[in-house]
Each structure stands twice: as C-alpha cells, then as structure tokens.
Amino acid sequence: MIAQVVIDIAAKQTDRIFEYHVPDDLDGVEIGSRVFVPFGSRKLQGFVVGLSEKSKYQGELKDLLLVVDEMPPLTPELVELSNALANRIFAYRISILKTMLPRVMRANYRKILVPITDEAKKMPYFHGDPIDLANVTDNQEIGRINRLLRSQDAKIEYLVENRAKVKKANCYELTLAKKDYISLYEELRTNAVKQRQLLMFVIENYEQFPMMQNELEQGAQLKTETLTSAIKKGWLERSQTEIYRDPIASYGRSKASQPKVELNEDQKEALAQITPAIQTKAAKTFLLEGITGSGKTEVYLNAISKTLELGKNALMLVPEISLTPQMVEQVKNRFGDQIAVLHSGLSEGELYDEWRRIRRGEVHVVVGARSAVFAPLTNIGLIVIDEEHESSYKQEDNPRYHARDVAIWRSKYNSCPLVLGSATPSLDSRARAQKGVYQLLELPKRANAKKLPEVNLIDLKKADFAGNQLDLSIQLVDAIKQRLQKKEQVILMLNRRGFASFMLCRECGYVMKCPNCDLSLTMHKDTQQMQCHYCGYATAIPQICPNCHSKRIRFLGTGTQKVLEELNELIPEARVLRMDVDTTRRKGAFKKILDTFGNHEADILLGTQMIAKGLDFPNVTLVGVINADTGLWVPDYNASERTFELLTQVAGRAGRAEKTGEVIIQTFNPDHYAIKFAKKQDYENFYAYEMKVRHAGDYPPYFYTVLVSVASKNEQNAAKEAFKIKKQLQQHLSSSAIILGPSPSAISRLKNQYYYQILVKYKKEDNLNSLLHQIQDSAQKVKRYGLNIYIDNEPERIM
Ligand code: ADP
Ligand code: ZN
Ligand code: ZN
Numbered sequence: 001m002i003a004q005v006v007i008d009i010a011a012k013q014t015d016r017i018f019e020y021h022v023p024d025d026l027d028g029v030e031i032g033s034r035v036f037v038p039f040g041s042r043k044l045q046g047f048v049v050g051l052s053e054k055s056k057y058q059g060e061l062k063d064l065l066l067v068v069d070e071m072p073p074l075t076p077e078l079v080e081l082s083n084a085l086a087n088r089i090f091a092y093r094i095s096i097l098k099t100m101l102p103r104v105m106r107a108n109y110r111k112i113l114v115p116i117t118d119e120a121k122k123m124p125y126f127h128g129d130p131i132d133l134a135n136v137t138d139n140q141e142i143g144r145i146n147r148l149l150r151s152q153d154a155k156i157e158y159l160v161e162n163r164a165k166v167k168k169a170n171c172y173e174l175t176l177a178k179k180d181y182i183s184l185y186e187e188l189r190t191n192a193v194k195q196r197q198l199l200m201f202v203i204e205n206y207e208q209f210p211m212m213q214n215e216l217e218q219g220a221q222l223k224t225e226t227l228t229s230a231i232k233k234g235w236l237e238r239s240q241t242e243i244y245r246d247p248i249a250s251y252g253r254s255k256a257s258q259p260k261v262e263l264n265e266d267q268k269e270a271l272a273q274i275t276p277a278i279q280t281k282a283a284k285t286f287l288l289e290g291i292t293g294s295g296k297t298e299v300y301l302n303a304i305s306k307t308l309e310l311g312k313n314a315l316m317l318v319p320e321i322s323l324t325p326q327m328v329e330q331v332k333n334r335f336g337d338q339i340a341v342l343h344s345g346l347s348e349g350e351l352y353d354e355w356r357r358i359r360r361g362e363v364h365v366v367v368g369a370r371s372a373v374f375a376p377l378t379n380i381g382l383i384v385i386d387e388e389h390e391s392s393y394k395q396e397d398n399p400r401y402h403a404r405d406v407a408i409w410r411s412k413y414n415s416c417p418l419v420l421g422s423a424t425p426s427l428d429s430r431a432r433a434q435k436g437v438y439q440l441l442e443l444p445k446r447a448n449a450k451k452l453p454e455v456n457l458i459d460l461k462k463a464d465f466a467g468n469q470l471d472l473s474i475q476l477v478d479a480i481k482q483r484l485q486k487k488e489q490v491i492l493m494l495n496r497r498g499f500a501s502f503m504l505c506r507e508c509g510y511v512m513k514c515p516n517c518d519l520s521l522t523m524h525k526d527t528q529q530m531q532c533h534y535c536g537y538a539t540a541i542p543q544i545c546p547n548c549h550s551k552r553i554r555f556l557g558t559g560t561q562k563v564l565e566e567l568n569e570l571i572p573e574a575r576v577l578r579m580d581v582d583t584t585r586r587k588g589a590f591k592k593i594l595d596t597f598g599n600h601e602a603d604i605l606l607g608t609q610m611i612a613k614g615l616d617f618p619n620v621t622l623v624g625v626i627n628a629d630t631g632l633w634v635p636d637y638n639a640s641e642r643t644f645e646l647l648t649q650v651a652g653r654a655g656r657a658e659k660t661g662e663v664i665i666q667t668f669n670p671d672h673y674a675i676k677f678a679k680k681q682d683y684e685n686f687y688a689y690e691m692k693v694r695h696a697g698d699y700p701p702y703f704y705t706v707l708v709s710v711a712s713k714n715e716q717n718a719a720k721e722a723f724k725i726k727k728q729l730q731q732h733l734s735s736s737a738i739i740l741g742p743s744p745s746a747i748s749r750l751k752n753q754y755y756y757q758i759l760v761k762y763k764k765e766d767n768l769n770s771l772l773h774q775i776q777d778s779a780q781k782v783k784r785y786g787l788n789i790y791i792d793n794e795p796e797r798i799m
Contacts (some may be wrong), residue, residue: 001021001051001052001053002023003018003064004017004018004052005020005037006046008046008094010092010615011092012777012778012780015641018039019061020035020037020061020420030072030076031074031683032048032075033047033067034048034067035065037057037062045068045076048072049083049093050200055274066482072378073101076367077378079097079621081409086399090776090791091399099371102348102351103348103351107556112157113130116153119173125167130157142235151683163736167349167689172209173212174211174235174240177392181202182518184199189698194222195226197228197730198220198222199220199727202235205386211229212243214595241594249517252476261708264295266444267298268444270286270441271306272504277416278312278416280309281381281415282415283415284417285408285411285664286440287421287422287425287427287438287440288420288443289430290444291444292652293448293450294443294444294446294647296443296548297327298422300316304316304331304653308338308365311379313365313378313381314365314382315365315373315387316383317383317393318614323762327614338356340355340366340368342371345590346371355375370395373406373410380410381414383419384419385420386420388404389429389645396508399794400795401482401484421574424648425683425687426641426703427641427701430687431691431701450655450656452661452681453623453660454650454662455663455667455678456663456664457682458609459666459668460474467566467569467570469558469566475664480604482697483621484603486621488604489602489603489604489620489621490604491617491650491654492606493607493612493625494607495608496522496560496608497560497580498522498523498531498560498561498582499525501523501558502523502555503521503555505553508545512546513651517749517752519533520558523555524582526582533749534751554789560606560607564578564606571752575601575602575604576602576605576623577593577602577604577605577606579610593605593651596701597617606661608649611650612621613649615653619657621655621659621660621661623650623651623654623661623664625663628675637697638796640672640693641690643675643768644678644686648678648683651663704763705759705760705761705764705794706762706772706794706795707757707795707798708722708789708791708793710725710788711754711756711788712754712786713752714786715754718755718756719756721778721782721789726742729758729760732771733765734765739758740759741756741757742758744756
C-alpha cells in the first residue's frame with residue numbers, strides 16, 4: 001500500500017504530497033494518521049492524507065517509519081477540509097492540519113549535534129552527549145561545530161518531541177475474596193487501627209472496587225502510607241489508569257434544578273423552522289436575529305436536544321469562552337457529561353483530554369471558541385454559532401481562517417443545518433439573509449416581555465463633570481448613586497485599560513512612544529510602568545521629559561485604572577470590580593470576578609469591552625458607557641458597524657429581569673449615525689443605512705476584499721516590494737477590480753516591522769486565486785531578504 005503524506009515543514013517546496021510505501025508489518029496506517037517518515041537525512045512528522053494501491057511515481061518509494069497515535073488524530077472530514085481551506089486562505093496545508101490539533105500534539109523539533117567518530121565521542125566538548133543547537137549562540141562555538149561537521153566527526157539530527165501526555169492516576173484493585181478480608185479483619189490486633197479501618201472499608205464496599213486513589217483515601221479516611229503497606233501485604237494491587245482532566249468541574253451545577261422554560265411564540269416559530277432541517281439533513285444556514293435578551297440560547301439548546309434525540313451530535317461556537325462562562329454553564333446544566341469544552345483558557349493538558357474525549361466519540365455536544373470549529377466530532381447533525389458577528393471568529397495570524405466559513409463547509413459536508421445567532425448580525429450575514437442565501441429567523445421581543453432599556457446620550461462637549469477629571473459626567477454619577485441606593489448593580493464600560501493613555505511634554509510637545517512600534521505608551525499606575533499594548537514593551541514612568549528634560553510633563557487620556565480611582569473618590573461607599581486584560585490574566589480570574597459580581601458582593605463592574613457581551617445579571621439596572629467614541633474614528637471601513645454593535649450589546653446587559661433598565665452613553669459624537677441608531681437599539685435601520693454607506697464606498701458586502709501586506713525592518717524595501725506586487729495585480733486583473741495602495745498601515749510600524757498594504761476590492765476575478773498563489777510562492781523567495789508577505793482573504797481589519 002502507498003500512503004500520501006503531507007510533511008511537517010511549512011514551506012512552498014514541501015507544500016505538496018509525498019508518497020511512501022507502507023511496510024506490510026506496519027499496522028494502523030489510515031487517512032488522518034500522524035506518522036514519521038524519512039525525509040532527506042531527517043526523520044519528520046507528517047499526516048496521511050490519502051491511501052492507494054499503486055503510485056504513479058516511477059522510482060522506488062521510501063518506507064513509512066512509524067505510526068504515532070493509536071487512533072488517527074484527524075478524521076477523513078478534517079483531512080478533506082484542510083485541502084479546501086488551504087486553497088481558499090492561502091496557507092500551507094500543513095499549517096492548517098496542525099491548527100486542527102491541540103497545541104500539545106504539534107510536534108516540536110530540536111536540532112542536535114551528535115558525535116559520530118570515536119574520537120569525537122571522547123571529546124570533552126560532548127561529554128558523550130549530543131549538543132542542543134538551540135542553546136548555541138557563541139561565534140567561537142559555531143566555528144567549532146562547523147569544523148566538526150566538515151570533518152564528518154559529527155552530524156546534525158532532528159529530535160521530535162511529543163509533549164502530549166496522558167494523565168494517569170492510581171487505581172486500587174482487590175486481590176482476595178470478601179470472606180478472606182473478613183477473616184483477616186478478625187485476626188488483626190485491635191491496636192492496628194489504620195489497618196482495621198481499611199479492611200472494614202474494603203468489606204463494606206467490596207463491590208465498588210476497583211477504586212481510584214482519592215475515592216479510597218477519602219472513603220476510608222486514610223493516607224497513602226496505609227495503602228502502600230496493604231499492597232506489601234498483598235491485600236491490594238495498584239495500577240495506573242488514564243483519567244481526564246475536567247476543565248469545567250468548577251462550573252457549579254447550582255442551577256441544574258432550574259425548570260426548563262416554556263418557549264414563547266417567537267422561539268417556537270424559530271425552532272419550527274430549524275427542526276425539519278435537522279430531521280431532513282438539510283445543509284441550510286439560518287440567521288437567527290434576536291434582540292438582546294430575546295432568548296436565543298433557549299432556541300439553541302432546544303435545537304441541540306432535537307439533534308441528540310436523532311442520535312446525532314452538535315457543535316456550538318461561542319466568541320471566547322472565558323468571556324461567556326454563563327453560557328457554558330447553561331449548556332453543561334442541560335447536557336451534563338455529554339459535553340466537551342474547548343478554548344484557549346484551558347491548560348494544554350485539559351485541552352488535550354477534552355479533545356481526546358471528542359475524538360473517541362465519548363461526547364455528543366462540543367462547545368468552544370474559534371478553533372473548536374475543527375473539533376474532530378463526527379456524525380454532526382447541527383452547528384450553532386452564537387454572536388456570529390464577533391470579529392474573534394476570524395484568526396488574525398496564519399492560517400487566517402474564519403470560523404463561519406469553516407462551519408459552512410462542515411455543514412455541507414455533514415448535510416446538517418447551521419444556525420448563526422446575533423442581536424447585531426454582521427452586515428455580510430444580514431445581506432445574505434436579504435438575498436435568501438440564508439433563512440432569516442427573528443426574535444423581536446425580549447423573552448420575558450420586558451421592554452429594552454431606555455438609552456440616554458450625554459454630549460461630552462457640553463457636559464458638567466462630577467470630579468476634577470473629565471471622565472464622569474454629573475448625570476452618570478447621579479444615576480449610579482440612585483441605583484446603589486436601591487441596592488441595584490451597575491456595569492460601566494470604558495474601552496481602554498491602564499491609567500492614562502499617553503505622556504505629553506508641555507515644553508517640547510514630545511509624546512512617549514514605543515521604541516518598537518509606532519504607538520504611544522500607556523501609563524499603568526499599579527505596575528508603575530509605561531506599557532506598549534501591542535508588543536508588551538514596558539519602561540518606568542518618567543519624572544522628566546526624556547527628550548528635553550523639562551519637568552512640565554502631563555499624562556493625558558483615561559483608562560480603567562484612572563476611572564476606578566475616580567469612582568473611589570466620588571462614591572467611596574461603592575464596591576467596584578475592575579475587569580480588563582490586566583486583572584484577568586490569571587487562570588480563573590475572569591470567572592471569579594463575575595461570580596463575585598453575581599453574588600452581589602460588589603456594586604459596580606467596570607471593564608473594557610470584555611464585559612459587553614453575553615453577561616446576564618438580573619440585578620443590573622444601569623449600564624454606563626464612559627466614552628463611546630474610542631472605536632469610532634479608527635480608519636477602518638467597518639468602524640461604525642463595530643461601534644454600533646458594541647454599544648447595542650453592552651446596552652443589552654441592562655434590565656434583563658424584573659427591574660427596568662437604563663443606559664447612559666457619554667460621547668463627543670451624539671449625531672453620528674452609529675450612535676443614534678444604537679440609542680434606539682435599532683439594528684434593522686442601522687443595517688439599511690450602513691448598506692448605503694458601503695455601497696457608496698464600494699465596500700463589503702458589495703465587494704469582496706483581499707489584503708496583501710508586506711513587512712520589513714527596512715521601510716524602503718517593504719514599499720518597493722509592495723509596488724511590485726501591485727503592478728503584478730494590475731497586469732492580470734480586470735478593469736473592474738479596484739486596487740488601493742500600497743500605503744503604509746495606519747500604525748505603520750509594529751515590533752520593528754514596517755507594514756505596507758494593498759487592498760483589492762473585486763466582484764468576480766477568475767485570475768485572482770492563482771495570482772495570489774503566485775504571490776504566496778514568491779513570498780518564500782523574498783523572505784531571504786527580510787521581507788514578509790501576508791495574504792488575508794476577507795480581512796476583518798484594514799488598518
Ligand atoms: P439572548 O442570548 O438572546 O440575549 P438569553 O438567551 O440570554 O438571551 O435569554 C435572556 C433571558 O431570558 C435569560 O435569563 C433566559 O433564561 C430567559 N428566557 C429565555 N427564554 C425564555 C422564555 N421562553 N420564557 C421566559 N424566560 C426566558
Ligand atoms: Zn520635552
Ligand atoms: Zn510596541
């Protein structure tokens with residue numbers, strides 16, 4: 001048999017299939033298997049993407065060496081998907097195959113220097129061991145290594161490290177019959193207390209064995225020593241069994257007894273459309289447009305139940321699970337142990353365990369963030385994407401896939417419906433529903449028949465401020481105080497973390513910037529640092545201007561830290577929780593803050609946009625947006641869409657239960673349409689207006705877009721290469737394609753790389769795909785000159 005293998009080297013030359021002969025005595029080679037193959041002088045990892053009886057290749061094929069896993073990590077579906085996706089998003093197939101696996105299964109290579117000759121082996125340099133070349137930086141040493149290689153006293157080898165570890169735990173088995181334990185017990189001295197305790201426990205729980213160590217220790221109230229001595233006596237046997245780490249054990253089951261709600265008419269109607277598609281295996285896409293609090297989750301959960309009833313499995317994507325613990329909790333309560341959770345907040349081990357449970361077919365529902373769209377779930381009967389408009393569904397780095405596109409592909413492959421849900425659908429999805437490509441389902445009312453909260457705008461140009469700082473208006477502070485008097489809770493959003501957003505010298509006008517990026521540094525008072533929010537660069541807060549040494553420096557702008565201080569001054573009795581990247585870095589910190597707030601151990605939750613979505617706290621009656629304009633003027637065609645969506649989502653956190661809610665939005669731009677429509681929480685009219693704006697500007701969804709970026713440490717080289725690419729595009733595309741740029745990105749330098757970009761807008765270009773593949777191929781060549789080329793199909797950000 002012949003195996004077609006994709007090799008684990010992400011390069012143009014190896015981005016194709018290599019064939020290997022499968023030795024007769026090698027078992028378990030299947031499509032999707034991870035294997036080791038000889039490649040030149042190396043031993044490399046690869047994936048089997050096809051099997052055949054014969055090869056077209058004339059020469060002799062090398063033998064495949066080894067199958068890594070007991071069960072192929074990839075399903076045939078995922079192998080096929082990797083091919084389709086590689087073509088669409090201009091990524092190497094191996095990059096996609098590896099993205100599909102949990103991090104720990106992506107092999108690590110170590111380059112080592114191994115002595116060959118006896119003399120070399122005896123050299124003190126080696127101590128008889130190979131040298132890890134990753135640690136070699138010294139020039140003299142490099143010279144010595146090169147001499148050893150030339151004289152063939154040593155050679156370079158590649159070690160493949162497999163970091164995936166199965167977690168094991170001790171398991172205890174009984175060796176004797178029950179009556180033997182009884183007689184042992186009777187014969188034992190009465191002062192052998194611990195041993196009697198153990199034997200009594202064994203006798204009483206004889207049928208419960210084999211038993212895990214913690215169960216046994218807790219049950220018999222004993223320490224490991226007693227168990228170990230019992231093993232020596234031959235009473236027990238210890239073995240290791242594989243166990244799973246449970247990432248959601250901490251999610252309480254407190255709400256498990258919650259009665260299942262009766263669906264309202266709108267929810268029933270939506271479900272009545274989705275259910276037949278599940279039953280008849282129709283690869284249809286639904287857009288469930290439901291205002292905040294309309295009960296979309298109930299529709300998803302009911303649709304998932306229907307899927308399970310038919311013996312099929314369901315895949316559900318949520319924006320970023322650490323941000324939506326409430327959603328995970330609900331799904332877990334409804335489906336218990338049948339679910340697996342996948343997201344970046346899990347430890348590598350937890351992720352690996354959850355992934356294996358899915359691969360082995362032990363779970364029927366998978367809930368996860370973006371990369372869970374590659375879950376090795378089979379027999380899929382339904383796919384759900386909650387908050388489908390979220391930009392986090394698009395991966396910003398290579399491979400630049402959009403989870404929604406992948407979900408559509410999988411829905412076709414599995415012949416199953418896909419449900420996209422949102423209060424503020426992406427313009428693209430809403431336009432497709434308009435054209436009938438997707439079926440539109442609407443939930444226009446809140447599930448509990450409460451009205452949406454009233455939204456009031458405060459014009460910051462005319463506002464009176466409560467304190468010395470220009471952050472909190474009198475109206476907003478008064479409204480907060482009133483809510484606190486009624487023992488109600490408040491959510492405040494400020495989309496900027498840190499204390500002050502920049503340092504300005506009033507003498508010379510100097511603004512302190514990151515040395516690696518074209519961005520100003522943000523002051524963080526708690527760490528006493530100026531930080532770059534892009535590359536992480538940090539330096540001490542200056543006392544004098546680094547440029548002219550003047551003492552007249554000021555720190556301007558605002559951030560969550562500063563507003564927290566101000567709140568403490570203006571409303572000292574309020575208990576405030578701050579939630580941003582800085583306070584949620586530690587694992588579990590996010591959930592802890594939300595639990596504290598949920599238990600009403602705090603009055604105000606102050607945070608960046610991570611608090612805008614998905615939260616459902618019945619006691620929150622006021623939502624304040626401290627500055628609605630932070631995202632409005634970024635030079636991106638979808639800035640209005642993002643602003644409208646963020647404001648509508650955060651407004652939706654108010655007044656979700658019995659008590660009526662209120663929203664106060666502070667803005668310098670009360671007349672901007674995105675803010676006016678957000679005030680009315682009127683998605684449909686925003687959509688209609690924004691479509692006109694996009695039409696006038698030739699932007700998506702009227703045009704498709706692809707962004708080509710060129711990056712280099714040398715600005716001129718980046719620009720030159722970008723112009724070359726533009727020429728190439730102009731020569732081969734039709735006159736109806738619009739080619740913009742090359743222009744420096746809005747932030748022209750990041751991590752010491754200058755960026756130039758070209759945006760292609762088009763409706764139909766038959767040459768474009770192959771042209772972009774050519775550009776991708778040439779990227780490999782220019783890499784040697786320190787140039788990097790990135791192709792982003794349908795970019796979320798064009799800056
Ligand atoms: P969305 O995701 O659409 O913003 P949720 O699914 O979070 O809304 O639902 C909002 C609230 O309404 C939740 O507290 C939920 O328990 C409740 N709810 C959902 N459906 C119903 C129903 N049919 N009857 C009563 N309450 C409901
Ligand atoms: Zn100065
Ligand atoms: Zn930086």
